[in-house]
Amino acid sequence: MPITSRVAQSALLAAFEGHLRHERGLSENTVRAYSGDLVHLAESLGTSEAGVDELLSAVSLADLRAWLAGMAAAGLSRTTLARRGASARSFFAWAHDTGRLETNPALRLASARAASTIPEVISTQDVLTLLETARRRCDDGDAMHLRDWTAAELLYATGMRVGELVGVDVSDVDLRERLVRVMGKGGKERMVPFGEPAAKAVVEWLERGRPEFVTETTGEALLVGRRGSRADQRQVRESIHRLCRLAGVPDIAPHGLRHTAATHLLDGGSDLRSVQEVLGHASLTTTQRYTHVSADRLRSAYQLAHPRA
Template identity: 60%
Template sequence: MHSAAGTSAATVRSAAVADFAMHLRAQRGLSEHTVRAYVGDIEHLMAFAGRYGRTEISDVDLGLLRAWLASMAAAERSRATLARRGAAARTFFDWARRTARVASDPALRLASARPASPLPTVLGVDATARLLDVARTRAQDSDPVHLRDWAALELLYATGVRVGELCSADLDDLDLSERTLRVVGKGDKERVVPFGVPAAEAVQAWLDRGRPSLAGELAGRALLLGRRGGRADQRQIRAVAHTVAALSGVDDVAPHALRHTAATHLLEGGSDLRSVQEVLGHASLATTQRYTHVTAERLRTSFEQAHPRA
């Protein structure tokens, strides 16, 4: 049977976690997926603390935080999970200190594993052209969904946007005369990205011949639609990328690989890293550096042009 003190402590913890979730949504602008993950991490931490008689948020200290992460490392949790849970703890206790829920921040000196950063899949220029040529040829049949698929793949490669950003775009976000697309990225940050003539051609074909055939009561102002007439979802567009890649005979790609491919090709074409950061919507330049890679040929050319003793 739970004691009154134990019940009271659990109520306070639950209220604090609920307030923390509201803070993440309203002030940090984090996605619902990230909010759920952080809340789950803090609940996992407090359950761990409870096993050692630490029932209050203020009972958690640096030693317990380290023991919590160490227990997961021993259980062979992935580096990505450890890194996220460490980040969740740091974010939570920073917020708890600023809102006077704890007197000091026990996670201030907490270090955690960094997630592994494998090189992303990137298609070469020829392979990308083959992929998009197949999408274009496939769109020449009478299926309006294939027109959508062509437009989606062209836009993903031309703009480097995330698949979720593209699926959330509306007709009003598109400016075909200027060849730009407005998207809302992480943290509800809006950006406008340009695209070229091939993508504009695909989008125009979709708007003229594909979208009107599919638009139903649920279509609203959605740019991309599914076969049932409502807004296309990320799962559908991911399936498209895999299908067209298989038909093209290129490496299997997901939409995110087209984002990496776009960034890499921009860099190889001479675009500077800051401009690519703006296109991708990265808050930090370091993120752009991690998600793109510059070819040895471009580095060599830059060296030969710039170094006095090349």
């Protein structure tokens, strides 16, 4: 039987996934990634008959190091290597802590740090062009375009992750105070402000767009699809890419709008700690990536303008 089939039926993997979801509060995407990494580890060791369960007795530190080294030699990115190392460490630490394993073979396992990349951003003018295009598109009579405008405005105004945006309910939005309640990674809740343009888009969507698609099963979802169910991440991503093409601006994903919002906040004088709170970063180190973008722009402007640059 293929290992993926056995893994799907593995009580051990199911228990580990439950730990990741309910005790560590990790997202479904992360849970799936960690599970897939364990499948890959099992396959690399040839434990096709016992699958992940066999890892408790079959794996040594040397095996884990060889697994990571083999992937590095194959040219996998540092980000993937770092995550797979983290998956193995988390799994064996959990197995040891819960008494399923006497010793933890991953205790001294080191892996590459994820590559520190400068986030993709677009200029203020490009964002304004994108949002104005989204607004004007709403005049064509398709109420769903009001949703796309609202999504674009909120993504840029708040710096939310697209997964956070589609999880927002109508009751989470305070239009009077212009605040939105966001449920972030690890189930952490935060309140994020937004401006008048985003508020206008939300009002238009709630009054003229959303009622056209609401059904008995819609519930409280702020953003919905044509059939009345809660909008998913794919729908929002596609709408942002489509708007970029229509606006004639550099193509950017919803996460790029998050990066752009953070960079523009820093460029505008916001302090790093405030931007961390807006984005919901657990560590200030993550937020500090955006200072590199601002520094690059400052250096470029200096070289163009200063006589002695």
